[in-house]
Amino acid sequence: MDVQDLQRRLRAFAEARHWQPYLTPKNLAMALVVEAAELVEIFQWKTAEESLALDEPTREHLGEEIADVLMYLLQIADRSGVDVADAVERKLLKNAVKYPEPA
Amino acid sequence: MDVQDLQRRLRAFAEARHWQPYLTPKNLAMALVVEAAELVEIFQWKTAEESLALDEPTREHLGEEIADVLMYLLQIADRSGVDVADAVERKLLKNAVKYPEPA
Amino acid sequence: MDVQDLQRRLRAFAEARHWQPYLTPKNLAMALVVEAAELVEIFQWKTAEESLALDEPTREHLGEEIADVLMYLLQIADRSGVDVADAVERKLLKNAVKYPEPA
Amino acid sequence: MDVQDLQRRLRAFAEARHWQPYLTPKNLAMALVVEAAELVEIFQWKTAEESLALDEPTREHLGEEIADVLMYLLQIADRSGVDVADAVERKLLKNAVKYPEPA
Numbered sequence: 449m450d451v452q453d454l455q456r457r458l459r460a461f462a463e464a465r466h467w468q469p470y471l472t473p474k475n476l477a478m479a480l481v482v483e484a485a486e487l488v489e490i491f492q493w494k495t496a497e498e499s500l501a502l503d504e505p506t507r508e509h510l511g512e513e514i515a516d517v518l519m520y521l522l523q524i525a526d527r528s529g530v531d532v533a534d535a536v537e538r539k540l541l542k543n544a545v546k547y548p549e550p551a
Numbered sequence: 552m553d554v555q556d557l558q559r560r561l562r563a564f565a566e567a568r569h570w571q572p573y574l575t576p577k578n579l580a581m582a583l584v585v586e587a588a589e590l591v592e593i594f595q596w597k598t599a600e601e602s603l604a605l606d607e608p609t610r611e612h613l614g615e616e617i618a619d620v621l622m623y624l625l626q627i628a629d630r631s632g633v634d635v636a637d638a639v640e641r642k643l644l645k646n647a648v649k650y651p652e653p654a
Numbered sequence: 655m656d657v658q659d660l661q662r663r664l665r666a667f668a669e670a671r672h673w674q675p676y677l678t679p680k681n682l683a684m685a686l687v688v689e690a691a692e693l694v695e696i697f698q699w700k701t702a703e704e705s706l707a708l709d710e711p712t713r714e715h716l717g718e719e720i721a722d723v724l725m726y727l728l729q730i731a732d733r734s735g736v737d738v739a740d741a742v743e744r745k746l747l748k749n750a751v752k753y754p755e756p757a
Numbered sequence: 758m759d760v761q762d763l764q765r766r767l768r769a770f771a772e773a774r775h776w777q778p779y780l781t782p783k784n785l786a787m788a789l790v791v792e793a794a795e796l797v798e799i800f801q802w803k804t805a806e807e808s809l810a811l812d813e814p815t816r817e818h819l820g821e822e823i824a825d826v827l828m829y830l831l832q833i834a835d836r837s838g839v840d841v842a843d844a845v846e847r848k849l850l851k852n853a854v855k856y857p858e859p860a
Binding site for chain 3: 758760763766770773774775781782783784786787789790793794796797799800803804805808809811816819820821823824825826827828830833834836837838839840841842843844845847848849851852853856858859
């Protein structure tokens, strides 16, 4: 999966449907948290153990929600001029400093 | 950015710090929505126009939140056996059927 | 609307259905954010102006989501021993100090 | 705690600080989900059992987040013309029909 290629496809999809005026970072952030909450809903009444042993229909449902979150996230980055790969590398470095490996 | 490679790095990072018992899909879903809401917070009092014209420090802050959301999302997929690339392709297909291109 | 009376009714409703084992503060917090996001969903593609001029069916839908958020919130407080009225008064005082009235 | 009285106090507080232009239902919905997620954050790495046995500083922190969620929720209702008590009664009735008491 190539992130920039996926961003191009999402942009073309939105443009063909004249959705661009709606796809402000503000609105996309709202859509993102809505989809993230739909993912949370899958697990809300499950125990920790149950959340580790999903049946196949639930795993498929989870896959859909993961795709929805990712697609809004990449559109936010695209419209805001954020380089996702670069942002991830910076964050990994920051985390490595913040949480040093135990001896 | 290779998704599976990133998932491997996140897994190794968590294992080295003995975090695996905490990283159930249920807990990761909670962490995901917390990070998604931190991204929402950037835009909550901004107008649509302001959300399209971020200054550099805000864009950097946004990059960090995007990285956080993505990293939890990929860990949820990893621990649940969801193939992210495959889930995205299915969803794109589903969206193309649901929202046909206007003539 | 009396908060403590409502908390008692929600508790009795849950007990009669043997839901108490599911209603941990952790699970209720997940349900709360899911309902808050359903409320966000109402406004995600609306402009600021449109959000101020809801039609009657949308206002009714909003009323349902407000009730859902409130009912989970009061159950979290009830199960955690938080006095809601007291928490609100403390917060109002804190806000008055943090944001002094302009001269 | 009287809901309408609290709504009046929140309205006066916002007006005295000239915040009204920012307090659209759309923006308030974003602020609501941000506060709901801050409440989720308290519980994200806790077990179900730990979430039932908070220590005093955590309970106080939870109280603050509960107040924040409630105050944004009541402002959304106020600005949208939703009667909270009425919305709750309708929802309780709906739930009683949807989930009949087991025999």
